[in-house]
Amino acid sequence: MLSIHFSTADLSRIRIAREPDPAWEILLSLHALGGPADHVVFGPWRTETLTRLDASARMLLALAPPRGYSPDFLTPAGAPDVRSAVEAVLSTGRRRLRADLAQLAVRRRMPSWTRLLAEGDAETMGRLGSALNRYHDRVLARRWDRIRAVTEAERALRARDFLDGGAERLLGCLGPPVRWEPPVLTVDYPVDQELRLRGRGLRLIPSYFCWRKPITLLDEELAPVLVYPANRGLHLLTGPERPGRSALARLLGRTRASVLEEIALSGGTTGADIARRLGMAPASAGAHTAVLRSTGLIATHRVADTARHTLTPLGLALIEGHLPIDDGPYGTGPPGPQH
Structure with a gap:
């Protein structure tokens, strides 16, 4: 469990990142590369990306294992673009390098070059900078507009929460792994x-590549951040564009299609939130989610007294366009027999 302790002053100093953070997206996308090939969100991207990597990426993968600690110095605070982020990484002092790499070495055998990195060896640091730039240019740059679209949409949602209910509502709506119990924000976390x-x-910092649970820095003295999963909604980095809204509406009905899209856009939500956002009665939202659940398009998970609805792989495939929906003049689905 991660426990974040707020004072009154802290509540007035909450900020949401304007842009996707390049250092965090690099780090968390490296984590995703170590995940399963059939991952519902990152699987196709992972398969495509592994063909784009060159030898320099091995250095990054050694520093960013998919589980456990990754060095804090890889995610410097507030860098507005990848070049600034890389410059900040390369300016890390030896004390920080030594401490972070020692922490990384606690649970895994490290390559011999990390000893040079810990001493700030100029050639090794240069290799790290080149690897970061090459990885971003080869892997993330071509998809950066989609990543930005996701984080901008997430920022807009959180801004609406703040306008509706202040910092209390903002902190209370960050997702199921996060609970606001004033004055402490508790987060499901692999360590205490x-x-x-x-x-x-x-x-x-909303992040495209953050998966399921938020993440923060280990060193409490660094500028406090909480990186959390942005609602990826309808934006995947690979695959065809999603089917037109009209086609989805003809298949499911306009209102039920809107409910499914709301669940997709939110990354998981409650019936009460669906009703509020779509302007319908709670009973009507409940009826539509029941149908979507019975057809295998969504799953419902209950935590305490709250039921949250999320897309199933089938629902995701439908809404992202991996299942065919004929958008022609004769309705939905594959063509029937010709008479």
Whole structure:
């Protein structure tokens, strides 16, 4: 469990990142590369990306294992673009390099070159900078507009939460792994960790490649951040564009299609939120989610007294266009027999 302790001053100093953070997207996309090939979101991207990597990526994969600790110095605070982020990484002092790499070596055998990296060896640091730039240019740059679209949409959702209910609502709507129990934000986390903000506030960073659970830095003295999964909704990095809304509406009915899209856009939501956002009665939202659940398009998970609806792989495939929906003049689905 991660526990983030707020003061009154901290509540007034919450910020949401304007743009996708290049350093965090690099790190978390490297984590995703170590995941399963059949991952519902990242599987196709992973398969495509592995063909694009060159030998320099091995250095990054060694520093960013898919599970456990990754060095804090790889995600410097507030870099507006990848070049600035790489410059900040390369300016890391030896004390930080040594501490972070020692922490990384606690649970895994590290390559011999990490000893040179820990000492700030100029050639090794140069190799790291080149690897970061090449990885971003080969893997992320061509998809950056889609990544930006996701984070901008997420920022708009969180801004609406703040306007509707202030910091309390903003912190309370970050997703099922996060619970706001004033004055502490608790996050499902693989280890026990305390983060005391001490008036510094908290920078929230929505991330495309953050999966399921938020992540933060290990060192409490660094600028406090919480990187959390942005609602990827209808934006995948690979595959065809999603079917037209009219086709989906003809298949499911206009209102039920809107409910399915709302669940997709939110990355998982409650019936009450569906009703509020779509302007329908809670009973009507419940009836539509029941049909979507019975047809295998969504799954419903209950946590305490709250039921949250999420897309199933079948629902995701439908809404992303991996299942055929004929958008022609004769209705939906594959053509029937010709008479």
